[in-house]
Amino acid sequence: MATTNDLKNGLVLNLDGQLWSVTAFQHVKPGKGGAFVRTTLKNVMTGKVVDKTFNAGTKVDTATVDRRDMTYLYRDGSDFVFMDGDTYEQIPIPEPTVGTAAGYLLENQTAMVALHDGVPLYVELPTSVELVISHTDPGLQGDRSTGGTKPATLETGAEIQVPLFVTTGEKVKVDTRDGRYLGRVSS
Numbered sequence: 001m002a003t004t005n006d007l008k009n010g011l012v013l014n015l016d017g018q019l020w021s022v023t024a025f026q027h028v029k030p031g032k033g034g035a036f037v038r039t040t041l042k043n044v045m046t047g048k049v050v051d052k053t054f055n056a057g058t059k060v061d062t063a064t065v066d067r068r069d070m071t072y073l074y075r076d077g078s079d080f081v082f083m084d085g086d087t088y089e090q091i092p093i094p095e096p097t098v099g100t101a102a103g104y105l106l107e108n109q110t111a112m113v114a115l116h117d118g119v120p121l122y123v124e125l126p127t128s129v130e131l132v133i134s135h136t137d138p139g140l141q142g143d144r145s146t147g148g149t150k151p152a153t154l155e156t157g158a159e160i161q162v163p164l165f166v167t168t169g170e171k172v173k174v175d176t177r178d179g180r181y182l183g184r185v186s187s
Contacts, residue, residue, distance in 0.1 A: 002062050004037040004054045012044060012116075014063040015052075019044040019116060027056070044114075044121045066115045072105050080105065080123075082113055093120045101125050103158030104176045125176040130185050131155055132171050136162060149181075 002011075011022045020041040029035040035056035042049050044065075054060065070082040070091070079092035080102065093113070095102060101111065101123045112124040136152035149161040152172075160174060162181045173182040 001059050004056055004058050004060060007037060007039065007060070012063040012065045013041070014061040015041075019063050019065075019121065020050075023049070029056075044116075063116055065121065067112055068115065069110050070113045072107060072109050072111055074107060082111070082123075091115075091120060093123060097121070098123045100179075101176065103154070103156055103179070104129050104131065104174060105156060106131070127177060128173050128175055128182055130171055130173050133162070133166060133168055136166060136168050138167065 005027075007022055007025045009022055009024065013020045013022065021044050022039055023042050024040040026038045027035065028038055037054045037056060039052050039054065040049060041052055068084055068086075070084050073081045073083050073090065075081070076092060078095045080095065080098050081090055081092050083090050091113070097120050098105070099122070104125055105111070106129075109125075109129070111126075114121040114124070131154045133152045134155045137150055148164050150164055150166075151159055152162040152166060153159050154172075154174070158179065160179050160181055162172065166172065166181075166184065171185040173185055174180070175182055
């Protein structure tokens with residue numbers, strides 16, 4: 001248990017049996033009436049975002065979320081198997097829990113896995129990863145000034161948009177939050 005005065009970004013609350021992560025908060029003291037805390041909460045499981053207001057000093061139930069760096073080992077059917085580097089325990093994580101991170105995961109890559117009571121909540125990758133382009137159509141020679149893009153398939157199978165001058169076999173940097181091309185990586 002904590003009070004609304006203890007709220008901070010990243011804190012996970014247990015409200016009505018669901019886990020909500022605090023993404024923004026603001027303490028408000030109006031001229032009339034009591035102070036309150038305005039928060040923006042994100043549902044840990046569904047990703048739904050809601051605004052909620054609490055009276056100042058109200059007790060809120062916090063959830064213990066264990067964030068651990070784990071190594072992605074392999075895919076087993078629809079599960080992704082991760083290993084804890086400290087205990088060598090292997091944890092299968094279902095595909096819906098991994099979400100869009102699946103498109104940027106390579107074997108032996110480290111990711112942050114959040115657990116609550118041993119149940120995986122979500123997988124968080126670094127903000128950018130370096131991946132090789134497994135296929136893209138050749139760009140038109142001399143067409144470098146238009147700033148156009150073309151689809152490219154990464155080694156993980158995910159598809160992103162890249163500039164026309166990028167070719168198959170090149171290593172590129174990709175933003176894992178939205179799949180944006182960030183640049184070429186020189187080997």
